[in-house]
Amino acid sequence: MLLTNPHPLDAEAVLEWYDRHARDLPWRVSPQNRKARNRPDPYRVWLSEVMLQQTTVAAVQKYFLRFTSLWPRVEDLAAAPLDAVLREWAGLGYYARARNLHACAQAVVRDHGGVFPDTAAGLQTLPGVGAYTSAAIAAICFDERIAVLDGNLDRVLARYYALPVPVRDAKDALRGALQIAVPERAGDFAQAMMDLGATICAPRTAYCLVCPIQPGCVATREGAPERYPIKPEKAEKPVRRGHAFVMTDASGDVYLQSRPGKGLLGGMTEVPTSIWAEDAGEPIYPATGEWRHRGQVVHVFTHFRLELEIWSVTVSPEALDGGWWSEPAALKGEALPTLFRKVLAQAGMG
DNA sequence: AATACGGGGAC
DNA sequence: GTCCCAGTATT
Numbered sequence: 001m002l003l004t005n006p007h008p009l010d011a012e013a014v015l016e017w018y019d020r021h022a023r024d025l026p027w028r029v030s031p032q033n034r035k036a037r038n039r040p041d042p043y044r045v046w047l048s049e050v051m052l053q054q055t056t057v058a059a060v061q062k063y064f065l066r067f068t069s070l071w072p073r074v075e076d077l078a079a080a081p082l083d084a085v086l087r088e089w090a091g092l093g094y095y096a097r098a099r100n101l102h103a104c105a106q107a108v109v110r111d112h113g114g115v116f117p118d119t120a121a122g123l124q125t126l127p128g129v130g131a132y133t134s135a136a137i138a139a140i141c142f143d144e145r146i147a148v149l150d151g152n153l154d155r156v157l158a159r160y161y162a163l164p165v166p167v168r169d170a171k172d173a174l175r176g177a178l179q180i181a182v183p184e185r186a187g188d189f190a191q192a193m194m195d196l197g198a199t200i201c202a203p204r205t206a207y208c209l210v211c212p213i214q215p216g217c218v219a220t221r222e223g224a225p226e227r228y229p230i231k232p233e234k235a236e237k238p239v240r241r242g243h244a245f246v247m248t249d250a251s252g253d254v255y256l257q258s259r260p261g262k263g264l265l266g267g268m269t270e271v272p273t274s275i276w277a278e279d280a281g282e283p284i285y286p287a288t289g290e291w292r293h294r295g296q297v298v299h300v301f302t303h304f305r306l307e308l309e310i311w312s313v314t315v316s317p318e319a320l321d322g323g324w325w326s327e328p329a330a331l332k333g334e335a336l337p338t339l340f341r342k343v344l345a346q347a348g349m350g
Numbered sequence: 351a352a353t354a355c356g357g358g359g360a361c
Numbered sequence: 362g363t364c365c366c367a368g369t370a371t372t
Contacts, residue, residue, distance in 0.1 A: 052367040059358055059366090093356030096370075130369045150367045168351090194367055203365065204361070231364095264355070302355055338357060353372075361363080 003161045003173050007216030009181035011189055017212035018192030023199070025057065026064055031188050039187075042116040042141045043074045049133045050101050054094060057198070063092055075114055078105040086267050086335040095266055095337070100128025118142045140187040147178040148190035152197025158229035159201060162218035166232045201225075239305045241280035244273045244297070244340075246312040246347035247287060249325060254349055256334060257323030264301070269335040271343060272323075273308065280309060287320060289313040294347045299339045306339070312347040 019031050027048035029040045047067060051060045066088060071077040077085070082102050089098035104127045108116055116137070117123050124134035131149075138144035149157075154167040157174045167174065183189050200207045206225040208214045219225035247255040254271070261267045272286045285291055294310040317325060326334055328349060336344070344350060 049367060054355090054366060054368055055357075056359055056366050058360090091357075093358085094368085096355065097368090100369080128369065132368055136367065148367085151365075152367065190367090198367085266355090300357090302357090303353075351372100354370085355368105357366100359364105359366090 003163075003170075003177050005161045005216060005218050009160065009177065010213055010216065011181050011183040013212040014192045014196065015183065015185055015188055018188055018195060021195070021199070022191070023057075023195050026061065026068075028191065034185075034188060039141055039143075042118075042137060044068060045137050045140050046104075046116060046129070046133075047077075047101070049136050050097055050104075050128055051092065053097060053133070055092065059092065063088070073114075074105050074108050074116075077102070078109040082267070083335065087333060090268065090335045091338055091341075093337075095268055096262075097128055099261075099267060103127040104129065116141070118144075120144055120146050136190060139182075139190040143184070143186045145182045145184070145186045147175045147182060148193070149175050149178060150194060152194045152201075153178065155203065155229055156193060156197045156201045156213075159206065159219035159225045160213060160217050162222055163228060163230065165230060167229050168232070237300070237303065237305050238278075239307060240276040240278065241307045242274040242276040242309070243280060243283040244271055244308045244310050244343045245283075245286050245291075246271050246294070246310065246344060246349060247289075247315050247320070248312070248349070249315065249317045253325035253327050254331065254344065255317070255320060255323055256326050256336075265337050265339070267335070268337045268340075270337075270340050276306060276308075280307070283309065283311060285311070285313070287313065287315045289315045297339070297342045297346050299342060308343060310343055310346045 022031050027040065027044045029038050048060065048064055051063055070088065071080060085098050085102045086095065089095060107126055108114060120134040120138035123129050123137050124131065135146045135148045139146055139148050157178060158167055163170055200211045204226065208220045208225060214220055219228050256269050256271060259265050259268050259270050274281065274284060291311045291313045294312050297308045297310055299306045331344065331349065
């Protein structure tokens with residue numbers, strides 16, 4: 001893919017805009033503060049970047065504050081039990097991130113003396129740190145002059161070059177075009193471009209009149225910047241169906257168990273369910289008792305839609321093994337993903 | 351090159 | 362309802 005815009009990306013204009021309009025975020029060092037030679041803590045930047053993978057700033061903030069309060073340094077996180085990390089990550093989604101986060105903290109402590117590598121190449125060897133995150137940390141923490149290409153930049157550059165194909169078919173070309181533009185203030189530039197994408201060149205609306213790179217933007221000149229990026233058509237989500245079983249004992253405690261360590265919701269806590277398939281089939285109750293149907297929970301994952309029939313019962317706790325009984329007041333602290341919080345709420349244990 | 355992998359915020 | 366978000370690992 002050849003990018004034909006004759007106007008190079010104007011990094012100076014972007015930085016000038018950023019100096020006046022940078023977002024104030026808990027993991028960020030302001031451009032004014034950076035000019036006083038202050039750089040952010042790589043641990044905090046890494047933690048924020050992992051949390052922000054496919055996740056909005058709004059959703060991340062309270063998790064970031066909680067994690068840094070519980071575990072202020074990478075050694076603290078490395079020393080924590082994985083279960084504790086999963087409990088705190090519950091609700092944020094993409095739970096492989098939490099498992100990799102913990103493994104990464106331990107790798108930094110064990111293999112790097114508690115100090116994060118200071119290059120993108122070194123960072124990318126760590127668990128859960130890929131092309132984007134390694135570049136972001138290297139630029140933001142160490143001003144490595146490297147292209148930091150995330151979903152925001154995909155959109156900004158697709159518009160700037162009026163990219164006629166889906167971004168995934170021109171990733172290398174976009175990275176190359178961006179790389180050439182990276183200035184000495186690489187960290188501020190990376191954050192500036194992401195702020196630009198989040199606030200000016202937004203997905204549904206582009207506020208071109210206030211955009212610092214509007215003069216070179218081909219999509220703006222064409223008159224319909226929101227037309228870009230070109231989207232590949234998305235496949236229809238299949239539906240899976242099943243049953244979920246909420247058991248309480250005489251004292252009102254709820255039966256919980258752990259999911260397998262990998263795969264969907266890996267390592268997280270659940271109530272027993274049937275297999276999930278195209279047909280729910282008849283419920284096979286995990287214990288005998290007077291089961292009551294409590295309606296349905298619908299939950300949409302990235303690649304399928306799940307419809308669970310909810311059943312509840314009061315049982316005596318003998319014939320169950322492998323799990324544990326949790327007091328209702330303790331449910332908030334369990335590693336329950338949103339799906340199973342919805343299931344418990346539907347069963348009256350919310 | 352495709353696919354698996356969550357959840358919620360903003361409209 | 363829809364869109365899509367500071368992506369990575371696996372196949």
